[in-house]
Amino acid sequence: MVCRLRRSLYGLKQAPRAWFERFASVVTAVGFSPSAHDPALFVHTSPRGRTLLLLYVDDMIITGDDSEYIAFVKACLRENFLMTDLGPLRYFLGIEVFSTSDGFFIFQEKYIQDLLARAALGDERTIETPMELNVHLRASDGDPLPDPTRYRHLVGSLVYLAVTRPDISYPVHILSQFVYAPTSVHYSHLLRVLRYLRGTSTRRLFFPRSSSFQLQAYSDATWASDPADRRSLSAYCVFLGGSLIAWKTKKQTAVSRSSAEAELRAMALLTAEVTWL
Known part of the structure:
Protein backbone atom coordinates (compact mmCIF):
# COMPACT_ATOMS: atom_id res chain seq x y z
CA MET A 1 0.00 0.00 0.00
CA PRO A 88 -0.10 48.87 10.05
CA LEU A 89 3.17 47.43 11.30
CA ARG A 90 3.48 47.62 15.10
CA TYR A 91 5.06 44.34 16.21
CA PHE A 92 7.12 41.84 14.22
CA LEU A 93 9.19 38.98 15.65
CA GLY A 94 9.70 40.69 19.00
CA ILE A 95 10.53 44.06 17.43
CA GLU A 96 8.13 46.94 18.08
CA VAL A 97 7.59 49.72 15.55
CA PHE A 98 6.16 53.14 16.34
CA SER A 99 5.38 55.61 13.56
CA THR A 100 5.25 59.40 13.87
CA SER A 101 5.07 62.27 11.41
CA ASP A 102 8.85 62.67 11.71
CA GLY A 103 9.85 59.04 11.22
CA PHE A 104 9.87 55.57 12.71
CA PHE A 105 11.08 54.18 16.03
CA ILE A 106 12.05 50.52 16.43
CA PHE A 107 12.63 49.01 19.86
CA GLN A 108 12.21 45.84 21.92
CA GLU A 109 10.85 47.07 25.23
CA LYS A 110 8.42 44.16 25.68
CA TYR A 111 11.16 41.71 24.74
CA ILE A 112 13.42 43.19 27.43
CA GLN A 113 10.68 42.97 30.07
CA ASP A 114 10.06 39.32 29.19
CA LEU A 115 13.80 38.64 29.31
CA LEU A 116 14.12 40.22 32.76
CA ALA A 117 11.15 38.17 33.98
CA ARG A 118 12.83 34.96 32.78
CA ALA A 119 16.12 35.98 34.37
CA ALA A 120 14.37 36.43 37.76
CA LEU A 121 16.83 38.96 39.17
CA GLY A 122 16.69 39.15 42.93
CA ASP A 123 16.83 42.96 43.16
CA GLU A 124 15.62 46.09 41.37
CA ARG A 125 19.01 47.71 40.82
CA THR A 126 19.97 49.48 37.60
CA ILE A 127 23.44 50.23 36.26
CA GLU A 128 24.57 53.07 34.01
CA THR A 129 26.89 51.05 31.74
CA PRO A 130 26.59 47.49 30.40
CA MET A 131 30.22 46.59 31.17
CA GLU A 132 33.06 47.98 33.23
CA LEU A 133 35.96 49.69 31.51
CA ASN A 134 39.17 47.75 30.76
CA VAL A 135 37.69 44.37 31.71
CA HIS A 136 39.46 41.40 30.13
CA LEU A 137 37.61 38.18 30.85
CA ARG A 138 39.32 34.81 30.70
CA ALA A 139 37.90 31.32 30.42
CA SER A 140 39.54 30.42 33.78
CA ASP A 141 37.99 33.30 35.76
CA GLY A 142 35.79 32.14 38.64
CA ASP A 143 34.20 28.76 39.33
CA PRO A 144 32.37 26.81 36.60
CA LEU A 145 28.58 27.04 36.77
CA PRO A 146 26.94 23.75 37.79
CA ASP A 147 24.26 24.26 35.13
CA PRO A 148 25.19 26.56 32.23
CA THR A 149 21.73 26.33 30.64
CA ARG A 150 20.46 29.64 32.06
CA TYR A 151 23.63 31.47 30.99
CA ARG A 152 23.36 30.15 27.44
CA HIS A 153 19.67 30.99 27.25
CA LEU A 154 20.17 34.57 28.43
CA VAL A 155 23.16 35.22 26.17
CA GLY A 156 21.26 33.83 23.19
CA SER A 157 18.37 36.19 23.98
CA LEU A 158 20.78 39.13 24.20
CA VAL A 159 22.19 38.26 20.77
CA TYR A 160 18.73 38.82 19.28
CA LEU A 161 18.19 41.94 21.36
CA ALA A 162 21.35 43.45 19.86
CA VAL A 163 19.37 43.77 16.60
CA THR A 164 17.94 47.03 17.95
CA ARG A 165 20.42 47.79 20.75
CA PRO A 166 23.88 48.53 19.37
CA ASP A 167 24.96 49.73 22.82
CA ILE A 168 25.13 46.10 24.06
CA SER A 169 26.88 44.74 20.98
CA TYR A 170 30.31 44.72 22.63
CA PRO A 171 29.41 43.06 25.96
CA VAL A 172 27.25 40.47 24.19
CA HIS A 173 30.18 39.69 21.90
CA ILE A 174 32.43 39.17 24.92
CA LEU A 175 29.95 37.08 26.94
CA SER A 176 29.05 34.85 24.00
CA GLN A 177 32.65 33.59 23.85
CA PHE A 178 32.16 31.66 27.10
CA VAL A 179 28.84 29.88 26.48
CA TYR A 180 30.59 26.51 26.24
CA ALA A 181 31.87 26.69 29.83
CA PRO A 182 30.63 29.81 31.70
CA THR A 183 31.82 30.61 35.21
CA SER A 184 30.47 32.63 38.11
CA VAL A 185 32.48 35.67 36.97
CA HIS A 186 30.99 35.53 33.48
CA TYR A 187 27.51 35.20 34.98
CA SER A 188 28.03 38.26 37.17
CA HIS A 189 28.93 40.33 34.09
CA LEU A 190 25.84 38.95 32.36
CA LEU A 191 23.67 40.15 35.25
CA ARG A 192 25.26 43.58 34.91
CA VAL A 193 24.07 43.76 31.29
CA LEU A 194 20.55 42.79 32.40
CA ARG A 195 20.52 45.49 35.09
CA TYR A 196 21.68 48.00 32.50
CA LEU A 197 18.80 46.96 30.23
CA ARG A 198 16.33 47.35 33.09
CA GLY A 199 17.19 51.04 33.34
CA THR A 200 17.34 51.63 29.57
CA SER A 201 14.49 49.46 28.28
CA THR A 202 12.77 52.43 26.58
CA ARG A 203 15.72 53.35 24.36
CA ARG A 204 14.86 53.27 20.66
CA LEU A 205 16.41 53.55 17.23
CA PHE A 206 15.00 56.43 15.18
CA PHE A 207 14.75 56.48 11.40
CA PRO A 208 13.73 59.97 10.18
CA ARG A 209 11.55 60.31 7.10
CA SER A 210 13.55 63.23 5.71
CA SER A 211 16.94 61.55 5.79
CA SER A 212 19.61 61.86 3.12
CA PHE A 213 21.05 58.87 1.27
CA GLN A 214 24.66 59.63 2.15
CA LEU A 215 26.58 56.83 3.85
CA GLN A 216 28.77 57.71 6.82
CA ALA A 217 30.85 54.97 8.42
CA TYR A 218 33.06 54.77 11.50
CA SER A 219 35.43 52.04 12.62
CA ASP A 220 37.56 51.34 15.67
CA ALA A 221 39.77 48.59 17.03
CA THR A 222 41.22 47.47 20.34
CA TRP A 223 44.72 46.04 19.97
CA ALA A 224 45.37 42.60 21.53
CA SER A 225 42.32 42.93 23.76
CA ASP A 226 41.89 39.19 24.31
CA PRO A 227 44.42 38.03 26.95
CA ALA A 228 44.08 34.40 25.82
CA ASP A 229 44.96 34.59 22.12
CA ARG A 230 46.12 38.25 21.82
CA ARG A 231 43.74 38.90 18.95
CA SER A 232 42.32 42.37 18.47
CA LEU A 233 38.70 43.47 18.20
CA SER A 234 37.11 45.25 15.25
CA ALA A 235 33.99 47.38 15.50
CA TYR A 236 32.10 49.64 13.11
CA CYS A 237 28.83 51.46 12.60
CA VAL A 238 27.27 52.78 9.40
CA PHE A 239 24.75 55.63 9.07
CA LEU A 240 22.48 56.30 6.11
CA GLY A 241 21.90 60.00 6.57
CA GLY A 242 20.80 60.23 10.20
CA SER A 243 19.78 56.56 10.49
CA LEU A 244 21.99 53.87 12.01
CA ILE A 245 21.58 50.90 9.66
CA ALA A 246 24.53 48.57 10.34
CA TRP A 247 26.95 47.81 13.16
CA LYS A 248 29.18 44.95 14.23
CA THR A 249 31.69 43.92 16.88
CA LYS A 250 33.95 41.05 15.83
CA LYS A 251 37.22 39.50 16.89
CA GLN A 252 39.87 39.67 14.19
CA THR A 253 40.84 36.39 12.54
CA ALA A 254 44.61 36.99 12.80
CA VAL A 255 46.94 38.42 15.41
CA SER A 256 47.83 42.05 14.68
CA ARG A 257 51.39 42.95 15.55
CA SER A 258 50.68 46.65 16.13
CA SER A 259 47.78 48.93 16.90
CA ALA A 260 48.06 50.37 13.38
CA GLU A 261 47.62 46.91 11.87
CA ALA A 262 44.57 46.30 14.08
CA GLU A 263 43.04 49.59 12.94
CA LEU A 264 43.69 48.74 9.29
CA ARG A 265 41.97 45.36 9.67
CA ALA A 266 38.96 47.11 11.19
CA MET A 267 38.89 49.57 8.30
CA ALA A 268 39.07 46.70 5.81
CA LEU A 269 36.08 45.01 7.47
CA LEU A 270 34.14 48.26 7.34
CA THR A 271 35.12 48.93 3.73
CA ALA A 272 33.70 45.56 2.70
CA GLU A 273 30.41 46.40 4.45
CA VAL A 274 30.20 49.87 2.88
CA THR A 275 30.96 48.43 -0.56
CA TRP A 276 28.13 45.92 -0.19
CA LEU A 277 25.72 48.63 1.03
Whole structure:
Protein backbone atom coordinates (compact mmCIF):
# COMPACT_ATOMS: atom_id res chain seq x y z
CA MET A 1 0.00 0.00 0.00
CA VAL A 2 1.30 3.43 -0.94
CA CYS A 3 0.02 6.74 0.44
CA ARG A 4 0.52 9.70 -1.86
CA LEU A 5 0.72 13.08 -0.13
CA ARG A 6 -1.11 15.79 -2.05
CA ARG A 7 0.16 18.55 0.23
CA SER A 8 3.04 18.91 2.67
CA LEU A 9 2.52 17.86 6.28
CA TYR A 10 3.66 20.09 9.12
CA GLY A 11 6.77 18.69 10.78
CA LEU A 12 8.26 16.86 7.81
CA LYS A 13 11.78 17.79 6.73
CA GLN A 14 10.57 18.86 3.30
CA ALA A 15 7.63 20.91 4.61
CA PRO A 16 9.51 24.26 4.87
CA ARG A 17 10.89 23.88 1.34
CA ALA A 18 7.47 22.94 -0.04
CA TRP A 19 5.83 25.87 1.75
CA PHE A 20 8.37 28.40 0.47
CA GLU A 21 8.12 27.08 -3.09
CA ARG A 22 4.34 27.39 -2.93
CA PHE A 23 4.47 30.93 -1.51
CA ALA A 24 7.15 32.04 -3.98
CA SER A 25 5.12 30.74 -6.92
CA VAL A 26 2.09 32.77 -5.79
CA VAL A 27 3.94 36.09 -5.28
CA THR A 28 5.98 35.75 -8.47
CA ALA A 29 2.75 35.16 -10.38
CA VAL A 30 1.51 38.60 -9.31
CA GLY A 31 4.69 40.35 -10.41
CA PHE A 32 7.22 40.04 -7.56
CA SER A 33 10.85 39.04 -8.09
CA PRO A 34 13.15 37.63 -5.40
CA SER A 35 15.94 39.94 -4.29
CA ALA A 36 19.49 38.99 -5.20
CA HIS A 37 20.57 39.78 -1.63
CA ASP A 38 17.87 37.86 0.26
CA PRO A 39 15.67 35.11 -1.27
CA ALA A 40 12.93 35.84 1.30
CA LEU A 41 12.66 39.48 0.12
CA PHE A 42 10.45 40.01 -2.92
CA VAL A 43 10.47 43.25 -4.91
CA HIS A 44 7.98 44.68 -7.41
CA THR A 45 8.77 47.82 -9.40
CA SER A 46 6.32 49.73 -11.57
CA PRO A 47 5.88 53.34 -12.79
CA ARG A 48 3.74 53.96 -9.69
CA GLY A 49 6.50 52.97 -7.27
CA ARG A 50 8.22 50.06 -5.59
CA THR A 51 6.64 47.43 -3.35
CA LEU A 52 8.55 45.18 -0.95
CA LEU A 53 7.40 41.92 0.63
CA LEU A 54 9.53 40.36 3.37
CA LEU A 55 8.75 36.80 4.50
CA TYR A 56 9.88 35.06 7.69
CA VAL A 57 8.37 31.53 7.84
CA ASP A 58 4.67 32.50 7.70
CA ASP A 59 4.93 36.11 8.91
CA MET A 60 5.35 38.88 6.38
CA ILE A 61 5.70 42.63 5.99
CA ILE A 62 4.36 44.41 2.91
CA THR A 63 5.34 48.02 2.27
CA GLY A 64 5.80 50.34 -0.66
CA ASP A 65 4.63 53.40 -2.59
CA ASP A 66 1.78 51.79 -4.57
CA SER A 67 -1.17 51.34 -2.18
CA GLU A 68 -3.41 49.96 -4.95
CA TYR A 69 -0.93 47.23 -5.78
CA ILE A 70 -0.52 46.36 -2.09
CA ALA A 71 -4.31 45.90 -1.83
CA PHE A 72 -4.18 43.70 -4.95
CA VAL A 73 -1.40 41.55 -3.46
CA LYS A 74 -3.35 41.09 -0.22
CA ALA A 75 -6.41 39.95 -2.17
CA CYS A 76 -4.33 37.41 -4.11
CA LEU A 77 -2.78 36.07 -0.91
CA ARG A 78 -6.22 35.65 0.67
CA GLU A 79 -7.34 33.60 -2.32
CA ASN A 80 -4.44 31.16 -1.90
CA PHE A 81 -3.76 31.13 1.85
CA LEU A 82 -5.57 31.52 5.14
CA MET A 83 -4.24 35.01 5.92
CA THR A 84 -4.86 37.55 8.67
CA ASP A 85 -4.24 41.23 7.95
CA LEU A 86 -2.93 42.82 11.15
CA GLY A 87 -2.97 46.36 9.77
CA PRO A 88 -0.10 48.87 10.05
CA LEU A 89 3.17 47.43 11.30
CA ARG A 90 3.48 47.62 15.10
CA TYR A 91 5.06 44.34 16.21
CA PHE A 92 7.12 41.84 14.22
CA LEU A 93 9.19 38.98 15.65
CA GLY A 94 9.70 40.69 19.00
CA ILE A 95 10.53 44.06 17.43
CA GLU A 96 8.13 46.94 18.08
CA VAL A 97 7.59 49.72 15.55
CA PHE A 98 6.16 53.14 16.34
CA SER A 99 5.38 55.61 13.56
CA THR A 100 5.25 59.40 13.87
CA SER A 101 5.07 62.27 11.41
CA ASP A 102 8.85 62.67 11.71
CA GLY A 103 9.85 59.04 11.22
CA PHE A 104 9.87 55.57 12.71
CA PHE A 105 11.08 54.18 16.03
CA ILE A 106 12.05 50.52 16.43
CA PHE A 107 12.63 49.01 19.86
CA GLN A 108 12.21 45.84 21.92
CA GLU A 109 10.85 47.07 25.23
CA LYS A 110 8.42 44.16 25.68
CA TYR A 111 11.16 41.71 24.74
CA ILE A 112 13.42 43.19 27.43
CA GLN A 113 10.68 42.97 30.07
CA ASP A 114 10.06 39.32 29.19
CA LEU A 115 13.80 38.64 29.31
CA LEU A 116 14.12 40.22 32.76
CA ALA A 117 11.15 38.17 33.98
CA ARG A 118 12.83 34.96 32.78
CA ALA A 119 16.12 35.98 34.37
CA ALA A 120 14.37 36.43 37.76
CA LEU A 121 16.83 38.96 39.17
CA GLY A 122 16.69 39.15 42.93
CA ASP A 123 16.83 42.96 43.16
CA GLU A 124 15.62 46.09 41.37
CA ARG A 125 19.01 47.71 40.82
CA THR A 126 19.97 49.48 37.60
CA ILE A 127 23.44 50.23 36.26
CA GLU A 128 24.57 53.07 34.01
CA THR A 129 26.89 51.05 31.74
CA PRO A 130 26.59 47.49 30.40
CA MET A 131 30.22 46.59 31.17
CA GLU A 132 33.06 47.98 33.23
CA LEU A 133 35.96 49.69 31.51
CA ASN A 134 39.17 47.75 30.76
CA VAL A 135 37.69 44.37 31.71
CA HIS A 136 39.46 41.40 30.13
CA LEU A 137 37.61 38.18 30.85
CA ARG A 138 39.32 34.81 30.70
CA ALA A 139 37.90 31.32 30.42
CA SER A 140 39.54 30.42 33.78
CA ASP A 141 37.99 33.30 35.76
CA GLY A 142 35.79 32.14 38.64
CA ASP A 143 34.20 28.76 39.33
CA PRO A 144 32.37 26.81 36.60
CA LEU A 145 28.58 27.04 36.77
CA PRO A 146 26.94 23.75 37.79
CA ASP A 147 24.26 24.26 35.13
CA PRO A 148 25.19 26.56 32.23
CA THR A 149 21.73 26.33 30.64
CA ARG A 150 20.46 29.64 32.06
CA TYR A 151 23.63 31.47 30.99
CA ARG A 152 23.36 30.15 27.44
CA HIS A 153 19.67 30.99 27.25
CA LEU A 154 20.17 34.57 28.43
CA VAL A 155 23.16 35.22 26.17
CA GLY A 156 21.26 33.83 23.19
CA SER A 157 18.37 36.19 23.98
CA LEU A 158 20.78 39.13 24.20
CA VAL A 159 22.19 38.26 20.77
CA TYR A 160 18.73 38.82 19.28
CA LEU A 161 18.19 41.94 21.36
CA ALA A 162 21.35 43.45 19.86
CA VAL A 163 19.37 43.77 16.60
CA THR A 164 17.94 47.03 17.95
CA ARG A 165 20.42 47.79 20.75
CA PRO A 166 23.88 48.53 19.37
CA ASP A 167 24.96 49.73 22.82
CA ILE A 168 25.13 46.10 24.06
CA SER A 169 26.88 44.74 20.98
CA TYR A 170 30.31 44.72 22.63
CA PRO A 171 29.41 43.06 25.96
CA VAL A 172 27.25 40.47 24.19
CA HIS A 173 30.18 39.69 21.90
CA ILE A 174 32.43 39.17 24.92
CA LEU A 175 29.95 37.08 26.94
CA SER A 176 29.05 34.85 24.00
CA GLN A 177 32.65 33.59 23.85
CA PHE A 178 32.16 31.66 27.10
CA VAL A 179 28.84 29.88 26.48
CA TYR A 180 30.59 26.51 26.24
CA ALA A 181 31.87 26.69 29.83
CA PRO A 182 30.63 29.81 31.70
CA THR A 183 31.82 30.61 35.21
CA SER A 184 30.47 32.63 38.11
CA VAL A 185 32.48 35.67 36.97
CA HIS A 186 30.99 35.53 33.48
CA TYR A 187 27.51 35.20 34.98
CA SER A 188 28.03 38.26 37.17
CA HIS A 189 28.93 40.33 34.09
CA LEU A 190 25.84 38.95 32.36
CA LEU A 191 23.67 40.15 35.25
CA ARG A 192 25.26 43.58 34.91
CA VAL A 193 24.07 43.76 31.29
CA LEU A 194 20.55 42.79 32.40
CA ARG A 195 20.52 45.49 35.09
CA TYR A 196 21.68 48.00 32.50
CA LEU A 197 18.80 46.96 30.23
CA ARG A 198 16.33 47.35 33.09
CA GLY A 199 17.19 51.04 33.34
CA THR A 200 17.34 51.63 29.57
CA SER A 201 14.49 49.46 28.28
CA THR A 202 12.77 52.43 26.58
CA ARG A 203 15.72 53.35 24.36
CA ARG A 204 14.86 53.27 20.66
CA LEU A 205 16.41 53.55 17.23
CA PHE A 206 15.00 56.43 15.18
CA PHE A 207 14.75 56.48 11.40
CA PRO A 208 13.73 59.97 10.18
CA ARG A 209 11.55 60.31 7.10
CA SER A 210 13.55 63.23 5.71
CA SER A 211 16.94 61.55 5.79
CA SER A 212 19.61 61.86 3.12
CA PHE A 213 21.05 58.87 1.27
CA GLN A 214 24.66 59.63 2.15
CA LEU A 215 26.58 56.83 3.85
CA GLN A 216 28.77 57.71 6.82
CA ALA A 217 30.85 54.97 8.42
CA TYR A 218 33.06 54.77 11.50
CA SER A 219 35.43 52.04 12.62
CA ASP A 220 37.56 51.34 15.67
CA ALA A 221 39.77 48.59 17.03
CA THR A 222 41.22 47.47 20.34
CA TRP A 223 44.72 46.04 19.97
CA ALA A 224 45.37 42.60 21.53
CA SER A 225 42.32 42.93 23.76
CA ASP A 226 41.89 39.19 24.31
CA PRO A 227 44.42 38.03 26.95
CA ALA A 228 44.08 34.40 25.82
CA ASP A 229 44.96 34.59 22.12
CA ARG A 230 46.12 38.25 21.82
CA ARG A 231 43.74 38.90 18.95
CA SER A 232 42.32 42.37 18.47
CA LEU A 233 38.70 43.47 18.20
CA SER A 234 37.11 45.25 15.25
CA ALA A 235 33.99 47.38 15.50
CA TYR A 236 32.10 49.64 13.11
CA CYS A 237 28.83 51.46 12.60
CA VAL A 238 27.27 52.78 9.40
CA PHE A 239 24.75 55.63 9.07
CA LEU A 240 22.48 56.30 6.11
CA GLY A 241 21.90 60.00 6.57
CA GLY A 242 20.80 60.23 10.20
CA SER A 243 19.78 56.56 10.49
CA LEU A 244 21.99 53.87 12.01
CA ILE A 245 21.58 50.90 9.66
CA ALA A 246 24.53 48.57 10.34
CA TRP A 247 26.95 47.81 13.16
CA LYS A 248 29.18 44.95 14.23
CA THR A 249 31.69 43.92 16.88
CA LYS A 250 33.95 41.05 15.83
CA LYS A 251 37.22 39.50 16.89
CA GLN A 252 39.87 39.67 14.19
CA THR A 253 40.84 36.39 12.54
CA ALA A 254 44.61 36.99 12.80
CA VAL A 255 46.94 38.42 15.41
CA SER A 256 47.83 42.05 14.68
CA ARG A 257 51.39 42.95 15.55
CA SER A 258 50.68 46.65 16.13
CA SER A 259 47.78 48.93 16.90
CA ALA A 260 48.06 50.37 13.38
CA GLU A 261 47.62 46.91 11.87
CA ALA A 262 44.57 46.30 14.08
CA GLU A 263 43.04 49.59 12.94
CA LEU A 264 43.69 48.74 9.29
CA ARG A 265 41.97 45.36 9.67
CA ALA A 266 38.96 47.11 11.19
CA MET A 267 38.89 49.57 8.30
CA ALA A 268 39.07 46.70 5.81
CA LEU A 269 36.08 45.01 7.47
CA LEU A 270 34.14 48.26 7.34
CA THR A 271 35.12 48.93 3.73
CA ALA A 272 33.70 45.56 2.70
CA GLU A 273 30.41 46.40 4.45
CA VAL A 274 30.20 49.87 2.88
CA THR A 275 30.96 48.43 -0.56
CA TRP A 276 28.13 45.92 -0.19
CA LEU A 277 25.72 48.63 1.03
